[in-house]
Amino acid sequence: MSNSLHLSYKVSGDDFTRAGEASSDLKAKLKQMGVSPEIIRKVAIAMYEGEINMVIHANGGTIDVEINPQEIIMILTDTGPGIEDVERAMTEGYSTASENILSLGFGAGMGLPNMKKYSDDMDIKTEVGIGTTVTMKIYL
Amino acid sequence: MTVSEIAKICNLEVLNMAEPEKGISGVFCCDLLSIVMGKAFAGCAWVTVMGNINSIAVAALADMACIILADGAAIDEVALTKAREQMITVLKSKNSIFETALAVHQAL
Numbered sequence: 001m002s003n004s005l006h007l008s009y010k011v012s013g014d015d016f017t018r019a020g021e022a023s024s025d026l027k028a029k030l031k032q033m034g035v036s037p038e039i040i041r042k043v044a045i046a047m048y049e050g051e052i053n054m055v056i057h058a059n060g061g062t063i064d065v066e067i068n069p070q071e072i073i074m075i076l077t078d079t080g081p082g083i084e085d086v087e088r089a090m091t092e093g094y095s096t097a098s099e100n101i102l103s104l105g106f107g108a109g110m111g112l113p114n115m116k117k118y119s120d121d122m123d124i125k126t127e128v129g130i131g132t133t134v135t136m137k138i139y140l
Numbered sequence: 141m142t143v144s145e146i147a148k149i150c151n152l153e154v155l156n157m158a159e160p161e162k163g164i165s166g167v168f169c170c171d172l173l174s175i176v177m178g179k180a181f182a183g184c185a186w187v188t189v190m191g192n193i194n195s196i197a198v199a200a201l202a203d204m205a206c207i208i209l210a211d212g213a214a215i216d217e218v219a220l221t222k223a224r225e226q227m228i229t230v231l232k233s234k235n236s237i238f239e240t241a242l243a244v245h246q247a248l
Contacts, residue, residue, distance in 0.1 A: 017218065020197030024226070027201065037182070037203065044201040045177050052174075105190045110174035117178060 004068035011051050013059030016104060022063050023048040033067070039138060043072055046118040046136050049111045050076045056101055057081065058132065071120075074136045082128040090116065141248050143206045143229045146185065149247045150240070152208060152231040155215060156223045164205045164248060167241045173198050180204060187241045191215030191230075193222050200226040208233060210240040 007029070009022035027044045035043075047063065054061040058080025066073040083089050090112050097107025116122050119136035126132040144160035146152065165183030170176045171190045180186060182203040188195065191213050199207050206229035209215060215223075215230060223230050233240040
């Protein structure tokens with residue numbers, strides 16, 4: 001495991017002023033490591049969408065990142081309400097966000113679709129009332 | 141075309157000039173942040189009326205050249221502070237989103 005780097009972030013719930021801090025930090029670290037700008041952009045966008053989802057829907061959570069020579073793995077874990085219908089949540093434009101969220105510019109129903117679009121592999125494990133874990137991989 | 145050149149040519153008010161020599165690759169317009177995240181391209185000038193702290197985060201994460209607030213849209217002090225920290229150029233226009241984007245597009 002000496003060949004991989006592990007990072008862990010805590011995402012606060014309902015705090016839109018801090019949303020994006022984890023993604024920004026990871027972006028800066030990847031830049032220092034010399035990862036290509038295209039890969040960094042994919043990671044930053046996928047992770048930011050995940051962060052925002054946690055803030056909007058799940059009262060925060062944790063993000064664990066592993067960077068190894070082959071890939072960047074992001075595991076987003078929350079103990080929020082879970083996703084009732086994953087297939088529907090994956091549909092572009094489907095949103096359960098409130099008016100308040102919409103007024104901030106979020107809630108377009110593009111969060112999960114964007115995460116899928118920008119990651120090379122995405123897996124969602126969710127249970128209503130228990131929480132959600134999203135694992136995204138981006139190959140280097 | 142650089143952000144400082146665009147600011148001059150299109151007569152845009154400069155709220156924060158981070159990297160004057162940064163090149164603009166094209167224009168992107170949208171106010172819904174998730175759509176912006178999914179579709180905006182690196183190096184774009186993003187024309188929007190959304191001037192909050194999350195707009196700054198989106199511009200930084202998506203590697204944009206600058207944000208242009210159209211329609212005289214306001215930006216709060218928290219967002220402007222974040223723009224300075226994150227090195228995001230923020231410009232402002234009194235004109236509509238369409239007129240602003242068209243002017244920038246024609247100038248490129």
